[in-house]
Structure formats: C-alpha cells, structure tokens
Amino acid sequence: MSPQTSSGWKAPVVSYCANLREAYETLAFGQNASRVRNDLEDVLGQVTRAGYRPVLVLDDTEKFVSPGVDGKLDASSIENLYHHGVRVLGELPVDLVVAMHPRFAAVDRVSEVIERLEMPRIDVPELPADVDEPALSQILRRRMQRDGVDVELETVIERAAIEELQVLYHDRDRDLRSVLKVAHAAAGHALGRGATTIRPRDVRAVVAASAV
16 A cells, blocks of 8 residues: 555655755756755655655657767767666665666677666567557557547558558567657658658658758
8 A cells, every 4th residue: 555645645755845846946956966866865765654655757769869970879979878877776775776778788888787776677669660550550459548539540541651661660670659759740741741641742741851
C-alpha cells in the first residue's frame, strides 16, 4: 500500500510539492550549479521518507545531444550526456531508467558509464521488416485512439504510405520518432493539396523536402 490517505497524498508530500512549486516560480530551486545536486538529493530524501521508492526516467535522450554532421553521431555530446548526466544521476539513491538510442552504444564513454553503474540492458523490440502487415499500423492506430480520432486508419492513410514509412524506419536506423514526425508532416502535405487521405506521394514529398 502506498502511503496515501483517503483524501489523497500525505501532508508532508503535498507540503513539499507546494514548496518545490514556489521555489521554481521564484527561481530559487537549483539557482546555481553547486546547489543542483543538493536540491535533488533533498527531493529524493523527502520522497523516500514519505515511503515511496524514487525512480528517475531519462527519456528522449537523443534530444539531449547535439546532431552530428551528415547524420553521424556527435560522440563528444553523447559522452558529455553520459559522463556528466547519467553517471551523476546513477550515483544518487534512486532507480534510474535511461531510454538509450542503440547507436549510442558505439561511443566508448557510454559503455564505460553503463558498466560502472552496472545497468542491465533491456532491448525494445524492433518493427519487423518481413511481415505482410506493417507493424507501424498498430502504432498509428494507438496514437489515433489516444488522440480521440475515431476513424479507421485506412480512411486517413493508404497502406502503401504506411509501408513507405516503415521502410523509412529501417533506413533511419530504427528512429521511430523521426518517422512519426514524417507521418505528421505527410498529413499536413495531404491536407495542403486538398486530400483527406495520406498517399505515398505525400511521404516522399516530405522526405525530399527535409533532404534539401
């Protein structure tokens, strides 16, 4: 049982949340680099004493690194993220989950930090390339449902366009976020030409425009 009352969170947790909000609004929290770690340890201590197990999730790590030249990895930026970010967080009394792009494993400092923290690796299944039904269809359907779009997927995007997006997923080293951005832009392109269904031509037009 988590330490909650019938009316919600326990008073100490609610009180500390209010204090944190006030600190952020007054720019008092983490005001200088030397206090950031102390402030974070203070937060974790409050959570632990309230009876919870603190877990930090570092998601979208590709957003925290600089893009490399010609699609290559910016190794120095990735090293900085892991050495000064992941390593420091991993030394705190907290469970740490890091969503790492597979290509990061090619950077030496990444492997060094992972081994030092003894972080187990859990591989996320890739979209298969050898099936007739594009697995990307399931992802698109789920996103439409989450956004409250109550229509059949096939009425807004042709199967051939989904197949092109899935091929693009493998061409881009399984970068799903990038492919979903292309799908979103392709929808805009289709609307721009007065269509209600995304066709392969819309996907190709977006990809060609991004390559300019």
